[in-house]
Amino acid sequence: MKRTFSVAPMLDWTDRHYRYFARLISRQALLYTEMVTTGAIIHGKGDYLGFNEEEHPVALQLGGSNPADLAHCAKLAEQRGYDEVNLNVGCPSDRVQNGRFGACLMAEPQLVADCVKAMQDVVSIPVTVKTRIGIDEQDSYEFLTRFIDTVASAGCDIFTIHARKAWLQGLSPKENREIPELIYDRAYQVKRDFAHLNISVNGGITTLEQCEAHLQHLDGVMVGREAYQNPYMMAEVDQRLYGDDRPVLSRAEVVEQMIPYLERHISNGGRANHVTRHMLGLFNGMPGARQWRRYLAQNAHLPGMGAELLADALASMPEAAREA
Template sequence: MKRTFSVAPMLDWTDRHYRFFARLISRQALLYTEMVTTGAIIHGKGDYLAFNEEEHPVALQLGGSNPADLAHCAKLAQQRGYDEVNLNVGCPSDRVQNGRFGACLMAEPQLVAECVKAMQDVVDIPVTVKTRIGIDEQDSYGFLTDFVGTVSDAGCDIFTIHARKAWLQGLSPKENREIPELIYERAYQVKRDFAQLNISVNGGIKTLEECEAHLEHLDGVMVGREAYQDPYMMAAVDARLYGDDRPVLSRAEVVEQMIPYLERHIANGGRANHVTRHMLGLFNGMPGARQWRRYLAQNAHLPGTGAEVLSQALASLPAAAQAA
C-alpha cells in the first residue's frame, strides 16, 4: 500500500459517504476515517467501524491512550477489513486532552510506544502514528526526535507529521490548524535522521505542485481541507503522483455514479444531505459552481428528497460544466 498521497482524517468531514465519493475521483489515494475513540467503539451503540468496500485502501484513525483498549479496537478493525490503524497524537481539543489522547500524548512517548506495541501484537496490518512537531513550549527538534525515536523503537515505522506544533491551551482546534507556524523542514530533517522510517507531511498543502515538492524530501503527503473543499483536485493525483494513467471520471460522471449510492443510502433510511453535503465543492473553479452549491444546499435537506436531487443539480449547470 503506497502512502504517496492521503486524505487527512477530519472530524465530521471524512465519513464513509465522503470516502466513497473521494474514491470515485482517485483510485490510489489512501483515505482515513474521522478519529474514532476507543470508548465509542467499545461502549457506543452505533457501528463506528462501518465503511464501504469500495473505499480501499482505507485506514481507521483511533483516539485513545489505554493500550488494552487500543489493541481490542485494532483487532476489530482488522477483522472488519481496514488496511491500517492510525493512532491520533495530533488533535489539540480540550475534550481530547481530557480523555488523555491526541496531541497531549507527545509528552508521553513511552505510553505511545506501549500503545503501538499493544496494537501491533494483535494485528498484521500496519499500525501508524499521526503527530505534531511539538506542543506548547516543548517544540524543539530534539523533543520531536525523542518522541519519534521512542515510538519507532517500539516497532512503528510509519509516521505522518503535521508540520505545526499544537498549543494545548489558548487556541481552538481550528486556530491550531492555522496559527502555529508551518515548519516543513522539521519533517524533512526527521526523514534524513530516520531514513528507515516512512515519513509523510501534513499541514497547509493545497496543490499538487506543493505535493511534488514535498515528495522530493519525503515518502508521502497528506492533504486535508483542500481535498475536501476542492475534491476534484484529486483527479490528477493518480497520474501525477502514482504514474497511473487510466482515465479518470469527469465531474459529471462522478455525479452519475453517486446517484445509485445515494439511492441506497435513502432506501436504508438516510437523508440526501448526509451525502450531498460532501459534494458541494465538486465544481469549484467551474462555471456554475455557485449554482451547484446553492441547489444542493437549498434542496437536499428537504424531507422526502430523493437521489434525483443530484441529476437536477447537474442539469441546472451551464453546458460547459456538465461536460467537465
C-alpha cells in the same frame, strides 16, 4: 500499500459517504476515517467501524491512550477489513486532552510506544502514528526526534507529521490548524535522520504542485481541508503521483456514479443531505459553482427528496462545467 497521497482524518467530514465520493475521484489515495475513540467503539451503541468496500485502501484513526483498549479496537478494525490503524497524537482539543489522548501524548512518548506495541501484538495490518512537531514550549527538534525514536523503537515505522506544533492552551482546534508556523523542514530532517522510516507530511498543502515538491524529500503527503472543500483537486493524483494511466473522470461522471450510491442510502432510510453535503465543492472554480452549491443546499434536506436531486442539479449546470 502506497502512502504517496492520503486524505487526512477530519472530524465530521471524512465519514463513509465522503470517502466513497473521494474514491471515485482518486482510485489510489489512502483514505482515513474520522478519529474514533476507543470508548465509542467499546461502549457506544452505534457501529463506528462501518465502511463501504469500495473505499479501500482505508485506514481507521483511533483516539485513546489505554494500550489494552487500543489493542482491542485495532483487532476489531482488522476483523472488519481495515487496511491500517492510525493512532491520533495530533488533536489539540480540550475534550481530547481531558481524555488523555491526541497531541498531549507527545509528552508521553513511552506511553505511545506501549500503545503501538499493544496494537501491533494483535494485528498484522500496519499500525501508524500521526503527530505534530511539538506541543506548547516543547517544540525543539530534539523533542520531536526523541518522540519519534521512542515510538519507532516499539516497532512503528510509519509516521505522518503535521508540520505545526500544537498549543494545548489558548488556541482552539481551528486556530491550531492555522496559527502555529508551518515548518516543513522539520519533517524533511526527520526523514534524513530516520531514513528507514516512512514519513509523510501534513499541513497547509493545497495543490498537486506542492505535493510533488514535498515528495522530493518525503515518502508521502497528506492533504486535509483542500481535499474536502475542493475535492476535484484530487482528479489527477493517480496520474501525476502514482503513474496510473487510467482516464480521469469528469465532474459530471463523478456525479452520475454517485446517483446509485445515493439511491441505496435513501432506500436504507438515509437522507439525501447525508451524502450531498460532501459534494458541495465539486465544481469549485467552474462556471455555475455557486448555483451547484445553492441547489444542493436548498433541496437536499427536504423530506422525501430522492436521488434525482443529483441529476437535476447536474442538468442545471452550464455545459462547460459538465464537461470539465
